[in-house]
Amino acid sequence: MNSFLLIFSLAWRNLWRNKRRTLVILLAIVLGVWAMIVTAAFMRGMIFQMLEDTVDNLAGHVQIHHSQYLDDPVINNSFDPDSHTISRITHDPRVLMWSDRIRLPAVVLSERETTGITMLGVNPARESKISFIGKSVVEGRFLNSSSDTGIVIGQALADKLETRLGKRIVLMSQDINNEIADRGFRIVGIYDAPLDPTEKAFVFVGKETAAKMVGLKGAISEIVLRLHDTDMVTPLVTEMDQLDHTIDVMSWLEVEPYLELMIQMMDTSMFIWYLIVFLAMAFGIINTLLMAVFERTREFGLFQALGQKPRFILFQVWLEAILMIIVGLLAGNFLSWISVMATGDGIDVSVFARGMEMINMSNIIPFVITFNDLMIANITVAVLGMLTGLYPAWRASRLVPADAITRI
Amino acid sequence: MSHRLLQIFSLWLFAGLSCSSQADNAQQLIRQAIDNYRGITSYSEATMTIHRPDWQRVIAMKAWTEGLDKSLVRITAPKKDKDSGSLLLDDNMWSYAPKINRVIKIPSSMSGQSWMGSDFSNNDIARADDIIDNYTHTLLETKNHNGHKLFIIQSVPHEDAPVVWGKEVLQIRDDHVLLEHAFYDQDGILIKKLTTSEIKTISGKTIATTQRMQKADKENEWTEFHSSVIKFNIIIPKNTFTLSNLRNPR
Amino acid sequence: MNHVVQCEKVTKIFEQGLIKVNALTDVDLAIEKAEFICLSGPSGSGKSTLLNMIGGLDTPTSGEVYIDGEEIDELNKSELADLRLHKIGFVFQAYNLIPVLSAQENIEMVMQMQGVSKKERNEKSSAILEEVGLQGMEKRIPPELSGGQQQRVAVARAIVSRPSLVLADEPTANLDSVTANKLIDLMLQMNEIHKTTFIISTHDPMIMQRSKKLVKLHDGRIIDIT
Numbered sequence: 001m002n003s004f005l006l007i008f009s010l011a012w013r014n015l016w017r018n019k020r021r022t023l024v025i026l027l028a029i030v031l032g033v034w035a036m037i038v039t040a041a042f043m044r045g046m047i048f049q050m051l052e053d054t055v056d057n058l059a060g061h062v063q064i065h066h067s068q069y070l071d072d073p074v075i076n077n078s079f080d081p082d083s084h085t086i087s088r089i090t091h092d093p094r095v096l097m098w099s100d101r102i103r104l105p106a107v108v109l110s111e112r113e114t115t116g117i118t119m120l121g122v123n124p125a126r127e128s129k130i131s132f133i134g135k136s137v138v139e140g141r142f143l144n145s146s147s148d149t150g151i152v153i154g155q156a157l158a159d160k161l162e163t164r165l166g167k168r169i170v171l172m173s174q175d176i177n178n179e180i181a182d183r184g185f186r187i188v189g190i191y192d193a194p195l196d197p198t199e200k201a202f203v204f205v206g207k208e209t210a211a212k213m214v215g216l217k218g219a220i221s222e223i224v225l226r227l228h229d230t231d232m233v234t235p236l237v238t239e240m241d242q243l244d245h246t247i248d249v250m251s252w253l254e255v256e257p258y259l260e261l262m263i264q265m266m267d268t269s270m271f272i273w274y275l276i277v278f279l280a281m282a283f284g285i286i287n288t289l290l291m292a293v294f295e296r297t298r299e300f301g302l303f304q305a306l307g308q309k310p311r312f313i314l315f316q317v318w319l320e321a322i323l324m325i326i327v328g329l330l331a332g333n334f335l336s337w338i339s340v341m342a343t344g345d346g347i348d349v350s351v352f353a354r355g356m357e358m359i360n361m362s363n364i365i366p367f368v369i370t371f372n373d374l375m376i377a378n379i380t381v382a383v384l385g386m387l388t389g390l391y392p393a394w395r396a397s398r399l400v401p402a403d404a405i406t407r408i
Numbered sequence: 409m410s411h412r413l414l415q416i417f418s419l420w421l422f423a424g425l426s427c428s429s430q431a432d433n434a435q436q437l438i439r440q441a442i443d444n445y446r447g448i449t450s451y452s453e454a455t456m457t458i459h460r461p462d463w464q465r466v467i468a469m470k471a472w473t474e475g476l477d478k479s480l481v482r483i484t485a486p487k488k489d490k491d492s493g494s495l496l497l498d499d500n501m502w503s504y505a506p507k508i509n510r511v512i513k514i515p516s517s518m519s520g521q522s523w524m525g526s527d528f529s530n531n532d533i534a535r536a537d538d539i540i541d542n543y544t545h546t547l548l549e550t551k552n553h554n555g556h557k558l559f560i561i562q563s564v565p566h567e568d569a570p571v572v573w574g575k576e577v578l579q580i581r582d583d584h585v586l587l588e589h590a591f592y593d594q595d596g597i598l599i600k601k602l603t604t605s606e607i608k609t610i611s612g613k614t615i616a617t618t619q620r621m622q623k624a625d626k627e628n629e630w631t632e633f634h635s636s637v638i639k640f641n642i643i644i645p646k647n648t649f650t651l652s653n654l655r656n657p658r
Numbered sequence: 659m660n661h662v663v664q665c666e667k668v669t670k671i672f673e674q675g676l677i678k679v680n681a682l683t684d685v686d687l688a689i690e691k692a693e694f695i696c697l698s699g700p701s702g703s704g705k706s707t708l709l710n711m712i713g714g715l716d717t718p719t720s721g722e723v724y725i726d727g728e729e730i731d732e733l734n735k736s737e738l739a740d741l742r743l744h745k746i747g748f749v750f751q752a753y754n755l756i757p758v759l760s761a762q763e764n765i766e767m768v769m770q771m772q773g774v775s776k777k778e779r780n781e782k783s784s785a786i787l788e789e790v791g792l793q794g795m796e797k798r799i800p801p802e803l804s805g806g807q808q809q810r811v812a813v814a815r816a817i818v819s820r821p822s823l824v825l826a827d828e829p830t831a832n833l834d835s836v837t838a839n840k841l842i843d844l845m846l847q848m849n850e851i852h853k854t855t856f857i858i859s860t861h862d863p864m865i866m867q868r869s870k871k872l873v874k875l876h877d878g879r880i881i882d883i884t
Contacts (some may be wrong), residue, residue: 006770013758111572111593114521114529149568166596170570180499182570298753305715305750306768306815307743309736401715 007312011319017328018292025288026328032281033332033381034272043266043353045366050259051252053194058120058131058202059252060099060224062240064089067248069221074106075176078219085244092240094232095225099126102210103221106173108153108203110161117157118202119171121210122147130226133191133204138355140189142163148206148241150188154199158190165190171203183213188398272371272382281381282388285337289321289392297399304401314390314397329378340367348365434561449474449644453484453637458526461628467524478649480589483524494523495654501530504654509631511655527600527621542569548577557582573599598624610638616625661724662669662822662855663689663712668721670707670878679794682878684721689857694849696869698857704878705859706827708849713746714823714855737851743854747816747854749826754812755800761807762787762796765815772819786814789851790844806837808815810844817848824848826858842868 017024063085069077080086089230090098102121107114124143128134131150135141138285142152143276151169158164168184175181195370209218227233233251241249253260293300300313450473458465468485482493491506499512514530523530543563551558560579565571574594579587589602606618620632647653670682682704689695697705710716711723714730723730725745732739732822733786742748747768755764763784774782787793800808809829816824826845830838849856859867866872874882 003771003773006767009763010756010758017758079672109572111574111591111599150742163594168565168567168572170572172570184565184567184569184571186567225877300747301715302750302754302756304739305713305742305748307741307771309737309739311736 003312007316007319010316011323014292014296014316015323021268021291022324025284026324026331027383029325029328029381030283030332032277032336033329033377034335034339035277036381037336037369037374038367039273039334041340041367041369041378042365044268044368044370044373045047047263047266048368049365050262056225059255060130061227061230061252061253062225062237063250063252064223064225064250065250067219070248070250073103073105073221075214075216075221078102078216078221079221079247080218081223082218083244085240085247086376088243089225089240089249090223093226094229094234094236096228097130097223098221098223099123099130100207100223102207102214102216104173104210104214106203107163107171108157109170109172110163110167112162113134113160114259115157115160115200115336117200119173119210120202120204120206121207122146123207124163124204127204130224132193134200136191136193138192138342139188140187140332141207142189142191142289143204145208146206147208149185149204151185152189152191152204153187155190155192156196156197156199156204158187160200163187171205171213174285175213177215178317181214183209185209222307248384259265260400271376272301274377277408278380278384282384285321285324285388287390288324289317289389290395292320293317293392293396296315298397300396300399301403304399310397313399314393317393318386318389321393322386325382325385325389329381332381333374336369340369343367433562434547434559448640449642451637451639451642451644452635454522454633454635456526457631457634458524459628459630465525466634472644474644474649474650480649480654489524493654495649495651497649502651502654509655511651525627527623542566542571543576553581553587556585558587585614585616587616600624606634611640611642661688662691662726663687663857664727665708666724667723668708668711668718668723670704670711670716671719680878682711682718682875685878685880687880689855690861691855692849692853694846694856694870695858696866696872697875698858698861698866698872699875700861702877703875705875707878708875709825709827709857709859712823713739713748732847743768744819745822747819747824748820749809749812749816749824749829751824751828751831752805754815755803755808757800760797760799761792761803764800764811765818768815769819774819782818783814789848790814804837805832806841809833809837809841813841813848815845817852817854820852821854823855823857826856828860829858830860830862831844835864838862839864868878 064079066077066079089095100123102119104119104121106117106119108117122143123146125145128142137152138155140152143150153161153169161169163169165187168186170182170184172182173179189204191199191204202312205221228238231254237249237251237254243249303313303316304310414448448457450471452471454469454471455600456467456469458467465481466486467489469481469483471479471481473479477496477498479496481495483489483491493504493506495502495504502511503514504511521530522528543565546562546564547559548562550559551560559580559582560580560583561580563576565573565575572593573591574596575592577590577592578590579589581587585604585607586602587604591599591601600621602619602621604616604619606616607614608617609615610617615635615638616637618632618647620630622630665685665687668682668685668687669680672679672681682749685704685708687708691852697708699705707716711718712725714723714725715734717731720807728741730738730741748754749871755761756767759767762783765786769782784796787796787835790812790813791813792807795803795807800811803811813824813826816826824845829845830841833841845856845858846868848854858869860866872882872884873880874884
């Protein structure tokens with residue numbers, strides 16, 4: 001204990017002996033840790049935002065379709081929402097909420113433009129809770145009921161069609177006999193989604209109105225579920241997908257497989273990034289400590305002459321490195337915390353908006369610091385940093401006392 | 409039921425309007441026009457001129473119709489488009505392109521695209537408008553035109569009608585010639601207008617032989633139809649309006 | 659055989675490339691408890707090398723060195739460190755103190771390594787600081803002390819835990835004669851009071867004069883003991 005206190009105070013004081021050098025290397029550690037944490041938080045935020053957008057963007061956590069629907073999203077690939085299987089799924093205690101939809105490819109026509117879209121016939125009460133549309137109507141109103149005869153379209157689509165709230169537009173799709181089904185709808189609401197492509201892709205109409213238009217009697221195209229906890233998604237999907245082979249139960253990860261890929265890619269790239277940052281840091285640590293050891297050669301000889309065992313010398317120098325890393329980590333974490341706090345809701349990347357929208361991103365990226373990322377960054381620096389510090393410490397402990405003392 | 413194609417080619421859509429004196433409202437005028445048209449066959453030859461500021465293209469074609477539900481159009485010139493054609497049966501439209509030797513059913517997603525590069529969309533040509541049920545027709549005015557009575561009818565689509573226009577205004581003579589068909593958006597702004605510039609009497613029927621579709625905001629862009637030959641009540645082989653006939657021009 | 663130090667045929671050969679230098683040749687030396695010995699000779703005569711051998715900082719090429727009857731050649735690095743910690747005090751020519759520690763901490767450092775309690779350390783370090791005449795300077799760090807004061811602290815540190823032996827390698831070389839004299843006074847005084855054995859290497863005639871026993875070295879051999 002005595003020895004440890006001695007070694008500790010020696011290490012601590014030696015750390016501040018050459019203040020400038022120590023501060024420079026501390027700065028390197030702090031910036032390194034900051035770069036690690038903030039980059040991770042940004043990347044995590046990006047993924048988080050993408051997940052949120054995906055889930056919000058009509059995907060939900062779990063989707064139920066006719067088994068052929070994803071291959072061919074036509075009206076005939078619909079299913080009965082009142083079947084035993086479906087009610088078992090929607091009544092599962094893990095399910096927080098759900099929404100049933102008639103979802104069909106359609107064409108929308110205005111006086112001046114015609115464009116392909118996806119028509120969503122929804123139950124407004126259920127849909128507004130589960131997807132972004134509930135809080136995205138910026139003009140007019142959302143649908144009142146399943147048999148509402150109005151239509152809610154995105155701002156970008158309204159612009160493209162050169163139409164606006166209160167105007168009529170025509171939807172054209174296929175009915176159950178593969179004949180053209182068309183109908184005029186009055187625009188009762190305009191919504192604003194984070195992404196233009198969403199606004200251009202989806203129009204919302206009442207489910208009953210849609211059913212009447214295309215001749216569906218009770219059948220629907222899709223049910224999306226939101227669960228209490230994302231961890232429940234995979235077990236629920238695995239369990240429910242086996243119930244009925246005509247029904248396809250999928251998690252949002254299957255629907256958007258690139259997301260899962262991105263998450264994995266991010267974890268790997270983050271680790272590589274950590275290593276790169278750390279390598280730069282490690283050279284600094286080794287260099288500084290080796291210089292310190294070289295400068296203090298005589299002192300280490302003296303310690304040995306006074307009866308200090310080599311392993312204590314090793315500990316002393318190593319502790320110096322460890323203290324440096326701990327101080328750097330504390331300051332780095334603090335700085336990261338400040339940066340994240342300072343940005344509030346996230347970084348507005350609208351400057352890069354076009355690029356971001358190409359990869360389906362919103363303009364605001366929140367910083368998301370997860371315990372895991374924080375741990376990985378800190379543990380990487382701590383463990384590798386300590387290993388790095390061992391080398392100069394070992395060098396110090398290997399000095400031959402007679403030589404060390406005679407060297408001036 | 410009516411096809412716009414028929415309006416374009418022969419414009420006896422409102423043939424029944426000869427009984428206009430008996431009609432007490434615009435809706436009835438139109439109903440009679442349509443009823444009177446049922447069961448009549450036709451053969452015609454026409455050219456379609458597509459005019460743009462930089463270029464102009466002339467397409468020659470032959471067309472057969474039977475009643476309001478069946479029509480076949482076959483391109484005869486220019487050479488690169490020869491033998492391609494369109495078949496309309498009820499609400500559906502198919503296209504045939506000899507180069508790829510394929511018959512394609514025009515999906516609803518293509519309904520907004522231009523028909524043969526003209527100012528008519530597939531939709532204009534093919535969409536089946538229930539002209540009676542989808543609109544509220546009002547007789548705005550009755551005028552005189554070269555000794556004929558000219559009815560000016562305003563047609564406003566119903567709330568759920570699959571019609572994008574705010575209103576359409578038709579000028580129809582008592583001899584069934586459609587002089588003008590204007591399309592307005594929902595703000596009452598004119599979008600495009602079909603006008604008749606030549607009227608002839610062929611086989612005892614008075615018809616518009618030259619008509620032009622003009623976009624309101626682009627003066628240099630228009631498509632003009634000119635019918636050179638029209639025959640009525642001819643005998644059309646039974647297999648004329650079939651996909652295999654569309655694919656195998658004689 | 660109750661010698662504090664006993665050297666038997668100690669030979670040390672330094673190899674510098676192909677050239678071999680005999681730093682010490684067949685040195686035999688026995689030192690009793692409480693002796694105050696001066697090693698003298700011109701530079702290169704082997705004084706420092708002999709002190710290093712006795713202090714276990716270096717090992718002889720041949721021959722044996724015994725400290726309190728223990729052959730140091732048979733000890734490993736850690737045991738050597740323990741031997742130095744408990745039985746030997748060192749005073750070097752310069753840079754004796756750890757620069758980041760105060761005078762008192764420098765003195766207590768050895769006791770701290772020995773595991774002496776804080777209370778005892780404080781008492782002993784205060785007492786020794788008073789003995790070496792540095793009371794009031796406990797908190798000063800080495801740069802704030804003069805060369806003579808630093809060497810006094812070094813002497814105080816060397817004897818505070820009552821080692822059998824204090825080795826001083828040219829302790830006065832960097833001091834003026836007055837200060838050097840005072841340091842020798844101090845060491846003699848400590849030798850009297852605590853019966854600590856002192857071995858001092860020097861080429862300062864004044865120290866040679868004042869020492870109780872003089873060992874003269876030349877070219878790595880003892881040429882005279884008086």
